[in-house]
Amino acid sequence: MDWSIQQVASLAGTTSRTLRHYADIGLLKPSRVGSNGYRYYDAAALTRLQRILLLRELGLGLPAIAEVLERETSAPTALATHLQLLREEQQRLDRQIAAVEKTITKLNEGEALMADEMFDGFDHTQYKEEVSQRWGAEAYASGDRWWKTLTDADRAAFMQQQKQIQADYAAALAAGEPADGDVAQEITARQVEWIAIGWQGRPVTAEAIRGLGQMYVDDPRFGANYGGPDGAAYVRDAMAVYADRM
Amino acid sequence: MDWSIQQVASLAGTTSRTLRHYADIGLLKPSRVGSNGYRYYDAAALTRLQRILLLRELGLGLPAIAEVLERETSAPTALATHLQLLREEQQRLDRQIAAVEKTITKLNEGEALMADEMFDGFDHTQYKEEVSQRWGAEAYASGDRWWKTLTDADRAAFMQQQKQIQADYAAALAAGEPADGDVAQEITARQVEWIAIGWQGRPVTAEAIRGLGQMYVDDPRFGANYGGPDGAAYVRDAMAVYADRM
DNA sequence: CTTGACATTGACGTTGCGTCAAGCTCTACC
DNA sequence: GGTAGAGCTTGACGCAACGTCAATGTCAAG
Missing domain, CATH: 1.10.490.50 (Antibiotic binding domain of TipA-like multidrug resistance regulators)
Known part of the structure; x- marks a missing residue:
């Protein structure tokens, strides 16, 4: 029992292009390839895809995902590392938002014409x-x-x-x-x-x-x-x- | 009075590659180009560069920056739009961090082996x-x-x-x-x-x-x-x- | 047999530069 | 005036993760 690339794509809520990309980089190879070149995926492949998409939603990069899938045990470590990055990004965003807000209010008050802001x-x-x-x-x-x-x-x-x-x-x-x-x-x-x-x-x-x-x-x-x-x-x-x- | 590309780069805290990139896309052209092809920047160019770098720190894309610099008045509008994007990104990050944290604690508790998480x-x-x-x-x-x-x-x-x-x-x-x-x-x-x-x-x-x-x-x-x-x-x-x- | 849906493999585009690479130019020193 | 060592130039590829044609082969149905 296996599915075509389109079926898998819609099942998993992604696109066929993405699946071909994953096959290209070796992240998720089809379980079977027909003599015509068609890609077919079985349940195990679907499971792997699910994991990939989950980790992707958590913001991990594809190489990082590949590593996690190879070494199960490294998942918490990888996620912890990633969490650190996310937190830093969050703080950076907070600062950026504050800066933009400040700039906007200043502009609205007509105080500074951008030039002074420098x-x-x-x-x-x-x-x-x-x-x-x-x-x-x-x-x-x-x-x-x-x-x-x-x-x-x-x-x-x-x-x-x-x-x-x-x-x-x-x-x-x-x-x-x-x-x-x-x-x-x-x-x-x-x-x-x-x-x-x-x-x-x-x-x-x-x-x-x-x-x-x-x-x-x-x-x-x-x-x-x-x-x-x-x-x-x-x-x-x-x-x-x-x-x-x- | 003008400066070489390296001088401008270190003055503004950026790189010469960036300046050449800005010249390529027409965002910041050198005020003068020597017969040998060398780029030279005057004070006005430096001012413009300062503005560019400020807007870039606020997270605007280069095309958006170009537009702001052409039409001064659109700055608050552009920033407001951008602020909206930043806020959405912030919320997305918050959710992502929460999800990663939850996943980590679950993994640590040995509850789910990633597979159930699907x-x-x-x-x-x-x-x-x-x-x-x-x-x-x-x-x-x-x-x-x-x-x-x-x-x-x-x-x-x-x-x-x-x-x-x-x-x-x-x-x-x-x-x-x-x-x-x-x-x-x-x-x-x-x-x-x-x-x-x-x-x-x-x-x-x-x-x-x-x-x-x-x-x-x-x-x-x-x-x-x-x-x-x-x-x-x-x-x-x-x-x-x-x-x-x- | 034709048609239409679905598949394939390239290959370029995206964002903002980093990073060689090959070669010309300037400055300083001998 | 030659030479070494910066500094400058113009390409051009690389990156992340696919989107988006383009040209073409394949399958199921009428």
Whole structure:
């Protein structure tokens, strides 16, 4: 007792193309092939197909399914691994949805015209008070004037450089690079250079760099850009060493 | 002031291959191409790239991104549409995770060896009481004996036939086929035949068929297999007509 | 014998690039 | 001015899981 490819397809709720694909990749071979080339499937093949489709619904890839079917015992392991992936995907989706929602509301409020959105929440004016208090109103005003002369593209490029520096710091920390090592110091040199651009001629003293580094640790909004307290502390240390060597 | 493809790539945190791909599909053309074929990007191009990458992080496809960038105003619309997709995907993921978790716990409890899992929650013993009460203990016992003689593959095939019948009923109902029409009656004939297999020689009387149909309506667990109360009622009616004509 | 349904084997299309491969170009150093 | 080592170019295949023609062979029924 066996069935034709179409019968099996409709029985299992799939398509004949899928069955031929499974035969091609060796996942489910027909139990019998007529002299005319027709594929026929028996009950055992149907059982296997059922399992395949079940695992597929659980989101497993075809190679993973093949492995599970070969080694029964690996099913819980495979599923556990897969579950991990699903959870990560779920979290990624949650974050993405939140981001899209935020973007939509901002657009509806007419706040940002997409272009501003690029600056990753790094709002220049957000730090007005800190900058004013630490370096005086004149310093802030001069920085603000400079910032306003930039085009959006300039600002984007400027922020991108900072993003890159942040990523490099994160990578260095993850790689176990010491804060006083060459790698961290090279990044810090770029960091200082970047700061100097924004400061527009205002002298970048060793003291200023040390203070700025400490500020990263003290202020969680800055620290967040460097991957949390640890990252902020790492950057502070690197900047302190850099300042010492100036 | 412009940058080479590598510079832009690292500035924006992407790869040169991606930039060349975007150029190929016309999403982001370099602002200048040297006589040697080298691509160069200016600040405006960088801005556009930033937007592209932002939208991509939000999960939009490249064609959708291109459209948004052409018609600024469509951004909220496009994002809203996309949000809908994300939410559906989220729900699908949630269901999938729940299913995988359930499967894992079952496997860990040694309950089911994957094979039983196929039967879509149609647990034969689940209906023990109903069958016993309505048709007597002997009828149930005989059905149970028969069921136990089957191989997994046989059971799979048996359940699949039922699945097909259910699908056909659903299609007929959706197509507006009357319960006493040819289409519905043909399906019912197969349904009765299927029932007869399980009953193993026990006489399939008109009364039994009417009773079974009514049971579909009364018991939500059965009704669920036929697409809710409406579907169950449809099947009951078709079976009643079939019984009348026996 | 014809017709229509069903079967077969290619082979391209889809999405967003990764990854060679072969070859030209630029920069730096000797 | 030669040479090495980056960096750039244009193809072109690969991936995941089939959908979708296209061209053609086969089966059952009238």
